[in-house]
Amino acid sequence: MLAEDKHWSNRLFNTANYSLLILIALITIIPFVYIVAVSFATPEEVAQGGLLLFPSKFTLGAYKYIFSTDTMVRSILISIYVTVLGTFINLILTSFTAYPLAKATLRGRRTLLLMVLVSMLFSGGLIPTYFVVKAFGIIDTYWSLMVPTAISAFNLIVLKNFFQQIPDSLEDSAKIDGCNDLGVLFRIVLPLSMPAMATFGLFYAVGHWNSFFNAVMYINDAEKFPVQVILRQIVLLSQDQIGDTTSQQDPTDYLPQTIRMASIVVATVPIVLVYPFLQKHFAKGVLLGSVKG
Amino acid sequence: MKGQHAARLQLRHKYLFFKESLFVRDIVRDRWLYFILFPGILYFVIFKYVPMFGLVMAFEDYQPHLGFMNSSWVGLKHFERFFTEPQFWILFRNTILLAIYNLVFFFPLPIVLALMLNEVRNKIFKRFAQTLLYLPHFVSWVVAVGIFYVLFTTEGGIVNELIHRIGIEKIPFLLSEDWFRTMIVSQSIWKEAGWGTIIFLAALSGVDLQLYEASRIDGAGRWRQLWHITLPAIRSTIVILFILRLGTFLDTGFEHIFLMLNSMNREVGEVFDTYVYMKGLTQGQYSYSAAVGLFKSMVGLVLVLGSNWMAKKLGEEGIY
Numbered sequence: 001m002l003a004e005d006k007h008w009s010n011r012l013f014n015t016a017n018y019s020l021l022i023l024i025a026l027i028t029i030i031p032f033v034y035i036v037a038v039s040f041a042t043p044e045e046v047a048q049g050g051l052l053l054f055p056s057k058f059t060l061g062a063y064k065y066i067f068s069t070d071t072m073v074r075s076i077l078i079s080i081y082v083t084v085l086g087t088f089i090n091l092i093l094t095s096f097t098a099y100p101l102a103k104a105t106l107r108g109r110r111t112l113l114l115m116v117l118v119s120m121l122f123s124g125g126l127i128p129t130y131f132v133v134k135a136f137g138i139i140d141t142y143w144s145l146m147v148p149t150a151i152s153a154f155n156l157i158v159l160k161n162f163f164q165q166i167p168d169s170l171e172d173s174a175k176i177d178g179c180n181d182l183g184v185l186f187r188i189v190l191p192l193s194m195p196a197m198a199t200f201g202l203f204y205a206v207g208h209w210n211s212f213f214n215a216v217m218y219i220n221d222a223e224k225f226p227v228q229v230i231l232r233q234i235v236l237l238s239q240d241q242i243g244d245t246t247s248q249q250d251p252t253d254y255l256p257q258t259i260r261m262a263s264i265v266v267a268t269v270p271i272v273l274v275y276p277f278l279q280k281h282f283a284k285g286v287l288l289g290s291v292k293g
Numbered sequence: 294m295k296g297q298h299a300a301r302l303q304l305r306h307k308y309l310f311f312k313e314s315l316f317v318r319d320i321v322r323d324r325w326l327y328f329i330l331f332p333g334i335l336y337f338v339i340f341k342y343v344p345m346f347g348l349v350m351a352f353e354d355y356q357p358h359l360g361f362m363n364s365s366w367v368g369l370k371h372f373e374r375f376f377t378e379p380q381f382w383i384l385f386r387n388t389i390l391l392a393i394y395n396l397v398f399f400f401p402l403p404i405v406l407a408l409m410l411n412e413v414r415n416k417i418f419k420r421f422a423q424t425l426l427y428l429p430h431f432v433s434w435v436v437a438v439g440i441f442y443v444l445f446t447t448e449g450g451i452v453n454e455l456i457h458r459i460g461i462e463k464i465p466f467l468l469s470e471d472w473f474r475t476m477i478v479s480q481s482i483w484k485e486a487g488w489g490t491i492i493f494l495a496a497l498s499g500v501d502l503q504l505y506e507a508s509r510i511d512g513a514g515r516w517r518q519l520w521h522i523t524l525p526a527i528r529s530t531i532v533i534l535f536i537l538r539l540g541t542f543l544d545t546g547f548e549h550i551f552l553m554l555n556s557m558n559r560e561v562g563e564v565f566d567t568y569v570y571m572k573g574l575t576q577g578q579y580s581y582s583a584a585v586g587l588f589k590s591m592v593g594l595v596l597v598l599g600s601n602w603m604a605k606k607l608g609e610e611g612i613y
Binding site: 007013 | 342436442
């Protein structure tokens with residue numbers, strides 16, 4: 001370590017830098033901590049007000065209430081279903097489309113790539129897309145949450161670039177052993193691309209779980225709302241009566257505040273669970289290749 | 294008899310030529326590739342290109358039961374209506390102001406944050422800070438806006454409770470026109486500023502460490518190093534991201550704004566995208582809203598191509 005590092009101006013620089021970063025990190029994270037704390041707190045403690053970061057008495061009342069209502073449980077199950085099946089569709093279609101486009105000798109490749117690129121630059125927009133989905137007859141079905149977003153053009157091109165980096169010699173040797181193109185894809189290319197597929201899978205899955213607006217557009221039947229739509233109703237539109245009115249439990253037992261926060265926690269927990277994996281792969285997802293064709 | 298034979302021979306030649314032509318040979322060779330390519334291409338045609346052609350409805354009085362082909366053609370009627378309505382200028386002002394706010398207040402923050410993280414020598418601290426700063430990016434806008442709602446509401450929100458305790462009157466952050474843009478920009482900062490550092494940190498990791506050593510021997514302190522080595526090293530990244538940002542200038546974040554809109558702040562909060570949704574899908578003015586959407590898409594396209602052209606002019610690689 002050089003002597004300059006111990007100079008007072010450097011120490012001041014470091015102290016200021018570290019303290020500011022700690023402050024910023026706290027601003028980022030305290031809202032989460034506060035919301036988790038309130039969701040577990042008793043209504044009495046919440047009523048006292050103040051910045052509650054650790055409840056003195058834990059209670060699962062708000063969660064018990066949420067999970068006693070049909071609405072929230074159903075919407076969570078719907079979101080899990082759409083996320084799992086939707087991500088599966090995403091990965092199959094994206095890799096099946098990316099692999100042929102990675103072949104330099106494929107006839108029509110440039111035209112097809114241009115087609116993908118143009119779709120990133122210009123879109124028909126909300127209204128015409130809505131009518132196409134409607135013409136398909138999938139309005140008010142879960143397919144409307146999965147099929148119209150089946151392939152992300154950006155992910156497709158990044159995956160195509162990734163496939164191109166796989167050495168041709170590997171694929172050629174498999175072909176000499178009698179594999180056709182499908183065999184090469186399933187036995188060589190996809191196994192080699194597992195980290196990339198995992199990354200895209202995570203990003204697609206988070207997208208499905210967080211997706212809100214497609215459901216607002218395509219789902220009218222309240223019984224088919226995914227979790228984000230229900231969350232909006234509870235938190236933003238203040239529809240405290242999330243359960244049916246015949247529910248045995250009296251909602252006034254708990255302050256709506258604790259229920260609202262518990263709903264936020266429930267809708268966020270899956271993201272936090274996969275977050276370590278997301279973080280591990282994030283740089284690849286962001287920096288993997290450019291969008292060049 | 295002889296003529297027939299010659300004709301048959303010619304046909305056979307044609308067939309052989311066809312069979313041997315490179316084009317057909319390649320198609321046959323790649324048949325499995327085309328087979329798996331087909332569903333993906335079909336997806337792009339149906340969900341990306343059919344809607345583009347569906348935009349003809351912006352020039353029609355579209356009736357859902359008549360379809361795109363049979364609805365009556367009205368030319369530029371909807372565009373004329375849109376451009377002469379006072380609503381146009383309100384949307385224009387709201388969109389532009391939000392975009393400028395974002396550019397001024399949001400854009401510099403990831404750069405500053407990346408520079409700060411880059412100065413951290415302690416690896417564990419750095420990773421820990423990054424982990425916390427990236428997290429909000431992955432929560433949905435419903436959750437992010439929801440968190441702000443429960444914190445800032447006048448009915449028991451912690452921020453207003455604290456304000457109230459020090460003797461100031463409660464502020465209706467979520468229901469006022471004055472606070473709308475501030476709330477939108479602070480939410481964007483809270484959710485995305487940390488994530489935005491990634492691209493700058495990547496650029497910073499490419500800086501030659503010998504430069505720092507040399508400058509230290511010349512007696513440069515941390516500030517001078519920052520100013521003369523670090524900043525110039527990421528200048529081109531900053532420039533290109535700024536230009537590309539101009540390309541998506543009009544995309545003010547549809548879900549985000551949609552979630553923040555309510556009857557109290559619609560006057561300052563309504564932007565082109567939310568207006569299209571409201572007029573089209575909730576009020577059923579399909580053709581009119583498709584026209585508004587087309588206008589926005591066209592301006593967006595010009596901006597993206599323009600900014601990309603500018604980036605290339607400056608010697609950077611464009612995105613497309």
